Amino acid sequence: MKHTLSVLLQNKPGVLSRVTGLFSGRGFNIESLCVAETLDPGISCLTLVTRGDNSIIEQITKQLHKLIDVIKVTDISEKEYVEREMVLIRIKAESQTRAEVLRVIDIFRGKVVDVSSRSYAVEVTGSASKIQALIDLLKPIGIKEIVRTGTIAMARASKNK
Amino acid sequence: MVKMTGSQAIVKCLQEEGVKTIFGYPGGAVIDLFDALMDSDITNVLVRHEQGAVHAADSFSRVTGEVGVALLTSGPGATNGVTGIATAYCDSIPMVILTGQVPRSLIGNDAFQEVDIVGITRPCTKHNYLVSNKEDLVPVLREAFYIARTGRPGPVLVDLPKDLMAGQLTYPEQKPIRMQNYQPTYEPHIGQIAKACKQILKSRKPVLYVGGGVILSDAHKALEELAINLNIPVTMTLMGLGAFPGSHPLSMGMLGMHGSYTANMAVAQSDLLIAVGARFDDRVTGKLEEFACNAKIIHIDIDPTSISKNVKVDIPIVADCQYALTAINSWFSKEPGINIKEEAAQHEAWLETIREWSAKYPMTYKEEGELIKPQYVIEMLDKLTGGNAIITTEVGQNQMWTAQFFKFNKPRHFVTSGGLGTMGFGLPAAIGAQMAFPDRLVIDVAGDGSIQMNIQELATAKQYNCPVKIAILNNSYLGMVRQWQELFYDKRYASTVMEVTPDFVKLAEAYGAVGLRATKKSEVVPVIEKALASNNVVIMDFSIAREENVYPMVPAGKATTEMLLV
Ligand SMILES: Cc1ncc(C[n+]2csc(CCOP(=O)(O)OP(=O)(O)O)c2C)c(N)n1
Ligand SMILES: [Mg+2]
Numbered sequence: 001m002k003h004t005l006s007v008l009l010q011n012k013p014g015v016l017s018r019v020t021g022l023f024s025g026r027g028f029n030i031e032s033l034c035v036a037e038t039l040d041p042g043i044s045c046l047t048l049v050t051r052g053d054n055s056i057i058e059q060i061t062k063q064l065h066k067l068i069d070v071i072k073v074t075d076i077s078e079k080e081y082v083e084r085e086m087v088l089i090r091i092k093a094e095s096q097t098r099a100e101v102l103r104v105i106d107i108f109r110g111k112v113v114d115v116s117s118r119s120y121a122v123e124v125t126g127s128a129s130k131i132q133a134l135i136d137l138l139k140p141i142g143i144k145e146i147v148r149t150g151t152i153a154m155a156r157a158s159k160n161k
Numbered sequence: 162m163v164k165m166t167g168s169q170a171i172v173k174c175l176q177e178e179g180v181k182t183i184f185g186y187p188g189g190a191v192i193d194l195f196d197a198l199m200d201s202d203i204t205n206v207l208v209r210h211e212q213g214a215v216h217a218a219d220s221f222s223r224v225t226g227e228v229g230v231a232l233l234t235s236g237p238g239a240t241n242g243v244t245g246i247a248t249a250y251c252d253s254i255p256m257v258i259l260t261g262q263v264p265r266s267l268i269g270n271d272a273f274q275e276v277d278i279v280g281i282t283r284p285c286t287k288h289n290y291l292v293s294n295k296e297d298l299v300p301v302l303r304e305a306f307y308i309a310r311t312g313r314p315g316p317v318l319v320d321l322p323k324d325l326m327a328g329q330l331t332y333p334e335q336k337p338i339r340m341q342n343y344q345p346t347y348e349p350h351i352g353q354i355a356k357a358c359k360q361i362l363k364s365r366k367p368v369l370y371v372g373g374g375v376i377l378s379d380a381h382k383a384l385e386e387l388a389i390n391l392n393i394p395v396t397m398t399l400m401g402l403g404a405f406p407g408s409h410p411l412s413m414g415m416l417g418m419h420g421s422y423t424a425n426m427a428v429a430q431s432d433l434l435i436a437v438g439a440r441f442d443d444r445v446t447g448k449l450e451e452f453a454c455n456a457k458i459i460h461i462d463i464d465p466t467s468i469s470k471n472v473k474v475d476i477p478i479v480a481d482c483q484y485a486l487t488a489i490n491s492w493f494s495k496e497p498g499i500n501i502k503e504e505a506a507q508h509e510a511w512l513e514t515i516r517e518w519s520a521k522y523p524m525t526y527k528e529e530g531e532l533i534k535p536q537y538v539i540e541m542l543d544k545l546t547g548g549n550a551i552i553t554t555e556v557g558q559n560q561m562w563t564a565q566f567f568k569f570n571k572p573r574h575f576v577t578s579g580g581l582g583t584m585g586f587g588l589p590a591a592i593g594a595q596m597a598f599p600d601r602l603v604i605d606v607a608g609d610g611s612i613q614m615n616i617q618e619l620a621t622a623k624q625y626n627c628p629v630k631i632a633i634l635n636n637s638y639l640g641m642v643r644q645w646q647e648l649f650y651d652k653r654y655a656s657t658v659m660e661v662t663p664d665f666v667k668l669a670e671a672y673g674a675v676g677l678r679a680t681k682k683s684e685v686v687p688v689i690e691k692a693l694a695s696n697n698v699v700i701m702d703f704s705i706a707r708e709e710n711v712y713p714m715v716p717a718g719k720a721t722t723e724m725l726l727v
Contacts, residue, residue, distance in 0.1 A: 014280075
């Protein structure tokens with residue numbers, strides 16, 4: 001099962017390697033990882049997507065928590081949540097395909113961010129599955145380069161608040 | 162606000178933490194700190210190899226319960242200490258390791274004797290720090306001691322750039338440490354305690370399975386109270402030996418790969434396993450699916466990651482072992498309508514079964530005329546020391562025979578590398594223990610292979626008047642590995658025959674120590690008596706039956722009921 005963990009960390013040198021070292025040392029896998037400062041510059045938020053059965057996820061959560069520099073660990077996927085990922089794709093766009101590329105990008109509410117005579121670079125944001133669907137559609141046309149941010153996620157506010 | 166050098170600040174901080182003895186080895190990066198130490202009342206024990214420093218400081222902690230401190234220079238000094246740090250980490254020993262580092266301006270430049278020791282030790286420390294500015298120096302040290310000794314203890318490394326130690330700083334006032342992100346749970350959940358107690362009341366075949374956590378949290382008294390009041394048999398892990406008196410009728414000795422028949426059978430047939438400060442290590446459980454498969458499991462541990470890691474637990478209790486056991490004892494004394502005597506009597510039939518197992522399959526070995534059986538040496542050491550010595554061990558058969566045949570009746574009297582199984586641990590550990598208790602008898606039970614891994618520490622023992630006794634169970638083999646080869650590799654003794662071994666008697670003499678040798682059984686007692694009468698360092702070289710094996714043995718991966726017996 002896929003799980004999205006949100007981890008608050010002390011924003012200090014070496015902290016990220018404690019987290020990644022924990023995963024590699026114990027044979028847990030990381031599907032994606034995204035980290036940046038929070039409003040408090042002393043604290044960063046790390047969003048991590050991993051897979052495993054309940055007992056593995058329980059171990060991962062406990063082990064993360066055991067790291068001294070980790071402040072809080074939440075398994076966001078246990079709750080209602082929103083997740084987003086951004087992708088930049090450079091795609092072949094020659095005269096026959098230029099219009100089609102634009103149509104697809106439009107359907108996915110993407111934006112063209114760079115243009116040349118033979119390619120477009122586009123920016124698209126969405127859930128990991130939406131991004132995957134887009135990639136599947138564009139592949140036959142010809143993807144020249146692709147960069148993904150990895151997932152970030154946030155729990156939804158509870159209804160009665 | 163007092164101004165001083167960084168080195169003086171470190172010394173002052175160590176004094177505030179109550180440190181009197183440290184173990185270290187100098188070098189360019191820590192020369193300022195050694196200089197400052199000279200003006201203090203702290204003794205540095207100058208070892209002969211940094212691994213020895215860390216093991217000795219580790220052992221100092223194991224026997225006293227205090228935080229052990231080692232001081233190493235940068236680069237090779239620090240890397241030489243890594244095995245020691247990993248050893249302490251695997252056995253959850255509270256330590257602070259101070260390492261020198263190149264000046265801040267050179268960090269990252271591949272400077273002379275620069276290594277990223279914080280990077281190297283990240284997976285084998287509880288936490289570690291590179292101090293990067295002078296305001297942090299003292300607060301980081303204080304935090305290091307705090308982290309080392311609280312929660313599940315462990316080694317904490319602090320890397321100290323040379324320029325910070327040479328430079329000036331203002332010494333900050335002491336204030337209580339509160340860390341928002343680190344708050345170990347000591348108090349047990351009271352609902353879980355009640356659940357556990359009710360489960361104990363339902364049980365007819367309970368077993369207490371206790372580990373090093375009981376010793377680390379000084380919970381032995383509370384454990385004794387629980388076991389004796391309710392008549393519950395106790396088995397201990399290697400790290401748990403001494404947590405409950407080995408001579409007590411309720412003790413079943415060690416469990417697991419080389420555990421007693423009784424302990425392994427009892428765990429297999431028990432209906433309730435009460436695990437306290439133990440972690441279901443593979444050397445204890447054997448084949449996981451069959452471990453305690455008829456039992457409900459209560460697990461008390463201060464580290465939540467230990468719980469349900471290998472074995473699914475029915476009643477988890479995250480707490481300090483002492484707090485939890487005390488809470489259980491007080492539940493039984495306060496809960497209305499419980500007659501402890503009657504409850505204890507409910508276990509009589511179970512104890513009868515256990516007594517039958519012990520009578521039928523005791524921990525034993527075969528005598529063979531004048532051949533020296535290693536088990537006999539251990540029995541005689543136990544007898545002639547009145548069980549009062551602090552025993553350290555090396556690793557291998559020597560370690561297992563000691564665990565099986567020495568009756569440890571008190572906590573903090575058995576010092577051994579359990580989790581990592583580090584050969585070369587025993588001699589520096591003996592020195593660490595002797596520095597902590599100069600008046601006690603300290604004996605390292607060694608193998609001929611292991612003792613050669615840190616034999617240089619004989620000089621340290623001599624220099625600091627540590628009259629440790631070393632009993633080498635000499636089989637001229639890397640015996641434990643040879644045993645596996647005999648049993649599972651067609652007796653192909655690949656690289657386990659020590660064709661050249663030094664003359665340990667002469668070697669002892671070369672260091673100014675006493676060397677004694679026994680080659681037949683009748684010489685064993687006189688040699689031990691002579692050694693115990695000496696106030697010098699003594700090596701006793703016992704030529705033992707070369708191919709003696711450690712039994713019982715559970716082959717790796719097998720269920721613990723599938724024991725090979727003598
Ligand atoms: C540093 C280290 N290297 C290798 C091993 C693997 N090992 C475990 S026991 C053993 C043999 C130890 O031989 P010895 O000290 O003579 O003890 P014996 O088993 O013969 O009593 C070895 C090589 C280890 N535990 N530690
Ligand atoms: Mg040997």
